[in-house]
Amino acid sequence: MIKLLLRIPLIALIVFPYAAVGLLFKGKLLAMALTALVLYVYPFIASRFLAPKVLLFWALTAKIVSIPVFVIAFFIPLVASVWLIPVAIMAGIFDYMLVLSTSLCAFAGAKKALKLNLVPAGTFILCVICLALFCVDIVGAAVLLANVIKNERMRKTNV
DSSP states (O other): OHHHHHHHHHHHHHHHHHHHHHHHHTTOHHHHHHHHHHHHHHHHHHTTTSOHHHHHHHHHHHHHHTHHHHHHHHHHHHHOOGGGHHHHHHHHHHHHHHHHHHHHHHHHHHHHHHHTTSSOHHHHHHHHHHHTSTTHHHHHHHHHHHHHHHHHHHHHHHO
16 A cells, blocks of 8 residues: 555656646746655655666656656747747756656666665766756666566576
């Protein structure tokens, strides 16, 4: 039951980008910031109870579902003219906040996977660097998830 309750906020990770856009347009910056703060801290609490595969799965799912929001937030600064520089800066900050919200969930899963020896140290370092960058963050999360699944299967067959 506890594991089910721990997964509910991970589902909120998927909804966050779309809710954040709505809150941003309504001028509810404080609500958006508090929601982001909860989503930034929660994965590290959940990593004590959930398997790394679960955390990495939800992080990858959230990254894939968030692609339309990332694309829109990326093109706003490109389309904005010189007079809309503050809008472009806000869109850039918002876009990076979204990347971090899903990357921290993946980082928590990767950290636990490293602790359980499910991911080699070199792969961990490379993927954590990828998680901090635009576009390649999805690749980093996918590589981590694939390594965890592969190593879990190898452990089950060896036992």
